[in-house]
Amino acid sequence: MSSRLPDPGAEERAHSDRLLTRLREEIAAHGPMPFSQYMERCLYAPGMGYYSAGKTKFGEAGDFITAPELGDLFARCVVNATYPVIQLLGDNADFLELGGGSGAFAEAAIKAFAASGAVPRRYYILEPSADLRERQRERLEAALPSALFAHVLWLDRPPEQDWQGVLFANEVIDALPTTRFAMKSGEVYEEYVALDGEGRLMRVDRPADALVSGAVRHVERDIEAEFPDGYRSEVLPQLPYWIQAVAGSLTAGLMLFADYGYVRREYYLPERNDGTLRAFYRHRAHNDPLYLPGLNDLTASVDFTALAEAGNGAGFGVAGYLSQAQFLIGSGLQDVFGAAYESATDESARYALAQQVKKLTMPEQMGERFQVMLFARGMDVLPLPAELLEADQGDRL
Numbered sequence: 001m002s003s004r005l006p007d008p009g010a011e012e013r014a015h016s017d018r019l020l021t022r023l024r025e026e027i028a029a030h031g032p033m034p035f036s037q038y039m040e041r042c043l044y045a046p047g048m049g050y051y052s053a054g055k056t057k058f059g060e061a062g063d064f065i066t067a068p069e070l071g072d073l074f075a076r077c078v079v080n081a082t083y084p085v086i087q088l089l090g091d092n093a094d095f096l097e098l099g100g101g102s103g104a105f106a107e108a109a110i111k112a113f114a115a116s117g118a119v120p121r122r123y124y125i126l127e128p129s130a131d132l133r134e135r136q137r138e139r140l141e142a143a144l145p146s147a148l149f150a151h152v153l154w155l156d157r158p159p160e161q162d163w164q165g166v167l168f169a170n171e172v173i174d175a176l177p178t179t180r181f182a183m184k185s186g187e188v189y190e191e192y193v194a195l196d197g198e199g200r201l202m203r204v205d206r207p208a209d210a211l212v213s214g215a216v217r218h219v220e221r222d223i224e225a226e227f228p229d230g231y232r233s234e235v236l237p238q239l240p241y242w243i244q245a246v247a248g249s250l251t252a253g254l255m256l257f258a259d260y261g262y263v264r265r266e267y268y269l270p271e272r273n274d275g276t277l278r279a280f281y282r283h284r285a286h287n288d289p290l291y292l293p294g295l296n297d298l299t300a301s302v303d304f305t306a307l308a309e310a311g312n313g314a315g316f317g318v319a320g321y322l323s324q325a326q327f328l329i330g331s332g333l334q335d336v337f338g339a340a341y342e343s344a345t346d347e348s349a350r351y352a353l354a355q356q357v358k359k360l361t362m363p364e365q366m367g368e369r370f371q372v373m374l375f376a377r378g379m380d381v382l383p384l385p386a387e388l389l390e391a392d393q394g395d396r397l
Contacts, residue, residue: 005291006282012295019048019294024199032194032204035289040177042293044128050297051129051175066171067258067324067366068105071356073340075108077331078256082166083118084383085254093253094165095120096155098246099172100127103136106152107143114148120165126155126246158245164252164378173307174259176242178234178300180275181208181216183227188213191232193290201290211237222305223265233268233275234300243310252378255316258324260369261302263396276301304371305397316375319382321394325367328360330388 043050067074086093113119127133180191189205196202215237278285279296344350361367376382
């Protein structure tokens with residue numbers, strides 16, 4: 001593995017070793033842990049998890065690049081699609097971003113809301129990582145006029161009081177700790193992380209409990225096919241509970257999720273027989289989630305059919321499902337790009353804008369690999385752009 005991945009520095013390796021020691025102690029004390037629990041520890045263990053420690057995650061200096069890191073065009077299109085909802089709901093409308101990343105999206109979005117004349121009452125950022133929260137705060141305080149920065153508030157947990165507005169999440173669901181399952185002799189097994197005889201991490205399979213087995217059987221019934229022996233993939237049995245937790249108090253408004261993934265029948269294709277789990281380390285993808293725990297972003301693609309079911313179960317209706325390219329085009333990308341191109345100060349800036357559009361929309365880049373799903377609740381009229389609604393592919397779900 002290390003032969004084709006960059007070698008970590010001494011500080012990075014020490015960081016990973018601290019988490020590895022914690023994992024070994026936990027497994028030694030309690031037995032093998034479900035892979036979902038292992039993934040949760042690797043990503044979110046306080047002070048040691050990938051998203052909870054101080055290493056740069058996003059952009060060229062990190063391990064991966066998200067759409068907001070490419071520039072402002074993505075955020076401006078999201079605002080184009082959502083500010084009419086903020087306007088319609090009035091002075092009490094809020095905007096909630098799940099997982100603020102580097103703060104790039106919030107900076108561009110708040111400026112775009114201000115330009116549209118529909119600044120949300122509050123711009124909430126639900127950010128569990130203290131380190132990322134501080135980076136976001138420093139960035140936004142430096143980038144925004146004080147009157148706009150005053151709208152920004154950070155949350156430790158989803159709002160408990162009823163609220164109205166827009167909930168937005170970009171590349172959040174792919175980072176939810178996923179359950180790995182495998183089929184053996186027609187039965188459902190769950191993947192665990194254990195220790196071998198020399199104290200090294202290893203993956204083992206155990207008979208699945210009723211929750212995991214039920215989730216897998218539900219998928220089989222929906223795709224009208226049984227998984228063959230040896231088939232291995234992911235499932236998120238906790239997704240309905242997660243949606244209810246983060247959005248249950250949203251009484252009127254819109255939810256917008258952007259992520260990479262597939263509809264269910266494409267997710268569980270016969271040839272995708274080892275699932276979609278990937279690890280990312282310094283812009284390189286690999287398939288060993290046990291390598292250098294705490295230094296890799298662990299991620300699995302989203303089953304958008306499952307997301308639609310979870311949203312429906314929480315009392316929302318699917319308002320749209322389409323590729324990221326279709327979403328951006330339907331949300332005014334051409335006009336947003338044109339305005340940015342006209343105001344660009346030099347040829348280098350104009351070239352960067354063109355490259356940004358290419359990465360966001362080309363099929364082999366983010367355009368088709370990433371999907372957007374919109375949910376609505378408590379609104380008699382949903383003021384989404386007509387072009388966006390016309391591109392809806394919800395019948396594929």
